[in-house]
Amino acid sequence: MRIALGISYNGSGYEGWQSQLSGNTVQDRVELALSRFAAQPVRTMCAGRTDAGVHALMQVVHFDTPLQRETSSWVRGTNTFLPPDIAVQWARQVPDEFHSRGSAIARRYAYVLLESQVRPSVEAARVGWAYRPLDGAAMRQALPFLLGEHDFSSFRAAQCQAKSPVKTINRIEISQRAAYWRFEFEANAFLHHMIRNIMGCLVAIGQGKHPPAWLAQVIAARSRDAAAPTFSPDGLYFLGPLYEEGYGLPARTAAYDWMP
Incomplete structure (x- = not known):
């Protein structure tokens, strides 16, 4: 199945989103946490790569997995292995044709x-x-x-x-x-x-x-x-992407209410 996640993070301690050899990127930390929770390698595709020091209220990623788990488990289980400045906000099962970047309008x-x-x-x-x-x-x-x-x-x-x-x-x-x-x-x-x-x-x-x-x-x-x-x-x-309503994905997270 294909799973989409909404992720928030404080980017000040990371070298941006995209994976680097240093391992000190948001993507590296997210994929490590997902892989530990799934007990198998997980690779993600994001809606928009952010630079070093840039934050996100709702980065959206998708990945494919053979595992059958409740969407709430992907949130709680992945967050168990993430550092305090990165958190999965929501998870949804999406159609196979959904693409976090390509489907964004x-x-x-x-x-x-x-x-x-x-x-x-x-x-x-x-x-x-x-x-x-x-x-x-x-x-x-x-x-x-x-x-x-x-x-x-x-x-x-x-x-x-x-x-x-x-x-x-x-x-x-x-x-x-x-x-x-x-x-x-x-x-x-x-x-x-x-x-x-x-x-x-x-x-x-x-x-x-x-x-x-x-x-x-x-x-x-x-x-x-x-x-x-x-x-x-x-x-x-990064406030996040927007998608067609048919995908049923959230358009905002609680962090929106914290922002000035």
């Missing part, structure tokens, strides 16, 4: 940013940081330039393996709660470092270094050199 991220003259402490590695005040109106005026289908080469990392730089951003929302800003993104897919590079530009606009219309020039340039430096991974959270 959209992906969602949030970036949480602290605006303060003092660096983060208790929330260190969990939020980004802006030392200078931010102009929310200016940042929101820049958002329409990003919406829709564009060539996002200006926000693409050199090591990006995507076949095309053309992506479609469906939604961007900016909200503020006291000193904390939340930027939420939804698109059909994202390029490597795309959100962190967009964040660098939005913060530059919010701090008055560029006008909102500058973002249109950055997009039109189709050159990484035109955009701002890549922003910190600390405040970036």
